[in-house]
Amino acid sequence: MGMRKVRFREALREAMTEEMRRDPTVFLMGEEVAEYDGAYKVSQGMLAEFGPQRVIDTPISELGFAGIAVGAAMNGLRPIVEFMTWNFAILAFDQIINGSAKMLAMSGGAFGNPIVFRGPQGSAGQLAAQHSQMLTNMLASVPGLKVISPSNPYDAKGLLKSAIRDDDPVIFMESELMYSDTGEIPDEEYLIEIGKADVKREGTDVTLVSYNKMMKVALQAAQELEKLGIQAEVIDLRTIRPLDVATIIASVQKTNRLVVIDESWPFTSIASEVAFQVQRYAFDYLDAPVRRVCGADASMQYAPNLVEAYLPSVAKVIDAVRAVTYQ
DSSP states (O other): OEEEEHHOOOOOHHHHHHHHHHHHTTEETTTSSSSSSSSTTTTTTHHHHHHHTTTEEOOOOOOHHHHHHHHHHHHOOOEEESSSSSSGGGGHHHHIIIIIIIIHHHHHOOOOOOOEEEEEEEEEESSSSGOOOHHHHHHTTTTOEEEESSSHHHHHHHHHHHHHHOOOOOOEEEEGGGGOOOEESSOOOOOOOTTEEEEOHHHHHHHEEEEEHHHHHHHHHHHHHTTTTEEEEEEEEEEEEETOOOOHHHHHHHHOOOEEEOOSSSTTOHHHHHHHHHHHHHHHGSOOOOEEEOOSSSSSSSHHHHEEEOOHHHHHHHHHHHTTTOO
């Protein structure tokens, strides 16, 4: 199998393009996805190939075009909705949560809602409070939604293709700071199953669990910990809902310690759910309390020193690992 290097945005573009070629019911809509080639150039060239009927520029009205997508999906189409940022998608939560997530149940199975809602979230530099939020935990708490948040081009392409083919609404959460990241993907077509975590690094002393761009922090921390004689196992959740609890438990049964790195606010975070599942199913294997390294329990600030203080870091992860390994 041949491999080639691509950027994160290119992996997403390939996933959408391949699925639109394969299935004429798939289309893309969102702000600036067509004429401008996408706010982050994810959809570059797609208007030229598929035309304005299938790559559609929308008004700046998230609630409006999310509603159009819900109706389109009820009538046999498979929309991909790009939000310029998930912060803006808060305006569309009525359609996502009260409409799309509940449609199959409320219609007694008469209407499905195969939609992918995708776009970036989280901190992306000095963007301050309203443009730096991680909303993964909010959307993962809603029954009826699947939530995916990949950390690299390979996972992004395989999971986005699976999300487009899925018959349920899927929340696909990216990061502005990852669009230029490079990684290898196969020349051949491939899919990644939704709901499967991935062990990115084997280890024996502590389990580090993360997702999205905080995987960079987790992997860098694992490298630094190795210099201290601590072998960290690093798990990329990839899919937040459904959560692959079995992979996490198997790792904790081996390492007996867990640190979860999550950019979300700590209260009711994804890290909180992971910690609960581990104490429920691996309590007797834990040699130390589970530790979380989350974003600050506050709104993001603009000043660079406060941004640094807010976010999880390699140093914070190392401190947490020292605590659970009693070093």
